[in-house]
Amino acid sequence: MTEPLRIAIAGLGTVGGGTLRLLATHGAQIAARCGRPISVVAVSARDRKRDRGVDLSGVVWHDNPVELAGRKDIDAVVELIGGSDGPAKALIDAAIAAGKHVVTANKALLALHGSTLAATAETKGVTIAYEAAVAGGIPIIKTLREGLAGNAIRRVYGILNGTCNYILTTMRETGREFGDVLAEAQKLGYAEADPSFDIDGIDAAHKLAILTSLAFGCRVNFAGIHVEGIRNVSAVDIAYASELGYRIKLLGIASLANGAVEQRVHACMVPVGRPIAHIEGVFNAVVTDGDFVGQNMVEGRGAGAGPTASAVVADLMDIARGQTLPAFGLPASDLVDRPAHPMQRHRGAYYVRLMVHDRPGVIADVAAALRDENVSMEAMLQRGRASAEAVPVVITTHETEEAGMTRALARIAKLAAVTEPPHMIRIEPLQG
């Protein structure tokens, strides 16, 4: 097969522009590696005049992206519009119906519709490829679906949102507060004007839903994810984390036990000795835990024109080489619905910071609340003393159940000497 793979690209923003530039820059290398060139036949984007750094004079423009799916002269559609529904979904549906392969970077869409799309694509004999949807340039989809495919995966977790990791890294390095660093990230273009998708953990949860499906052979279940963001992480907690030998990271964690899947996204205290504790700034990392291979970590840039284009083009090269696999590694009909392990049944260790008026008996009351819920304290730190202001008391616990911890914290919050709601961050030892 030496005929070109003929593609159409919808959406020529950051990622679309990067994809065009990569294909133009490395066209010869790509053709040599695939045995055939990849040729951009048609595109759709809102702004026809913007300079994308490549010559598009021979390319057909469509105002309506869905029209790309109907073209007889293309083999694959690249969807880079974004959004879980609307034109992105309409284009992908139309492309699959027309028997075109689909490459997409759209994590929101896959987190909500991935299993259904995979099934439809299979009936039409086309592939839906999405390396760019999770962790940007890191080939974690291929790693899970092929590189580690012989293993039973027990757990997959990672730093899946570069904005949050940038904010947490900067907070630690500078001692500044969340709001201040967020405002700066927005100025630098690392965070959106409306940052909620990133900092409330939704984007990370979209990506985790996809990884969970690949890792455990189940249908995507975004609704089953416990999602928290990083708005409540304070500079003082980051300082205590360092003192206790931890880094605070927003992790997405999925694990499989007794057939049930636990999926959660929240700030974690990670031991400083773990490689993932040293993934800083806008970088992403994903750790997989397989029964034969043990723990593997992949790390790299999770966003941006170049890294995301690298992932899009890797998918296109797979298609050009005829290497198409079921989207989630298994025939869609083999993907199962696994029960969700509820967060209140989660077992783990906890960091709790209380702000208290330093009166005799406060610690005894706190300790009693924990004891009554079978929460075993590992350590307690009380630094400041006897000022008129509230002082921090930091407690770490041994492994316990979330439900008991929740009840204990509710009782502690009501103590007269406790001046604000307890600040809780889960401790993740991340052992092999």
Added chain:
Amino acid sequence: MTEPLRIAIAGLGTVGGGTLRLLATHGAQIAARCGRPISVVAVSARDRKRDRGVDLSGVVWHDNPVELAGRKDIDAVVELIGGSDGPAKALIDAAIAAGKHVVTANKALLALHGSTLAATAETKGVTIAYEAAVAGGIPIIKTLREGLAGNAIRRVYGILNGTCNYILTTMRETGREFGDVLAEAQKLGYAEADPSFDIDGIDAAHKLAILTSLAFGCRVNFAGIHVEGIRNVSAVDIAYASELGYRIKLLGIASLANGAVEQRVHACMVPVGRPIAHIEGVFNAVVTDGDFVGQNMVEGRGAGAGPTASAVVADLMDIARGQTLPAFGLPASDLVDRPAHPMQRHRGAYYVRLMVHDRPGVIADVAAALRDENVSMEAMLQRGRASAEAVPVVITTHETEEAGMTRALARIAKLAAVTEPPHMIRIEPLQG
């Protein structure tokens, strides 16, 4: 295609046993993911009686591994005998000639014969797959050949030998000397009775030769690698490295500049802020630097039954799925011979520790030797003073050329006050 992929395995030691166990444990999952089972038809191993934890009653045994290649009832041969020539080479040659796919973990053989074997395999329409040959369970071959295939790779480097990394990690954690830690590693089974392949950098160089070929589209050139091991790394250098903000790691580094390839294996001082500085113990890690994707790192277990079996089975699953690619990512005829960048032309920063009698004028003589070779000092540390014994003087330099550094060190070695040959370790900033 639902017929089984029928395989023969030669060599049932640690990796062969692990491969048998993985195939037996996850047979159903593998069949579901590949659309067909993988079936072990025949094996060859020296010891028929050893318990490998799996039922081999239905499997045909051959005393001569080369006979496996001649069997009409197999599709692929798994070579786990080891050694760059001898029976391993004979088996692979015979298997390719007979039109069988080959899966191997044999880095020495690929480092010496890889390009030739790839060419022969292509003419016979079979694949030679070798994920297990580099970095054990880490899917770095697939990552380079497929996941990052759209990039021009500028550099690839890594911790490629777990034995060396274990020794260096233990030296740092305990302050003990090399010989002492090596002896312990031998007792624990982390180092061979004859440790030279590992600690002299040969094993890492075998793996680097393979990565270089994949990364830069050139024929393997093991002879072109500058190879040093870790015998000369002292506890005192490890302590100084920590003080200066570095970790000492044995790295294999390949880079491409102006069409020439620099390949080197030696101990490096790596800034402690880099994720690779935190890869400890027997773990391996590989960093790739692509023009679009930036730096990516993969990390995991570089050896052992489970991780290596994971890689062997991933290759078998690719073959079962019909996903066979040219061994080095390009048709063998497209692989070029690139000139080797000689080590004496290498440019980098250096750490040098001298043992000197603390007399007036010593530092001036050392500084003059460096100045005369255009070596610019970055820092100098002299701690002990004026004892009768020699005291360490530590110098770090700015980037300079190896040839000048070599001449300066030769001149410094001859100074009367310098009591032993200078200890030099290259500093690698590993910037993006």
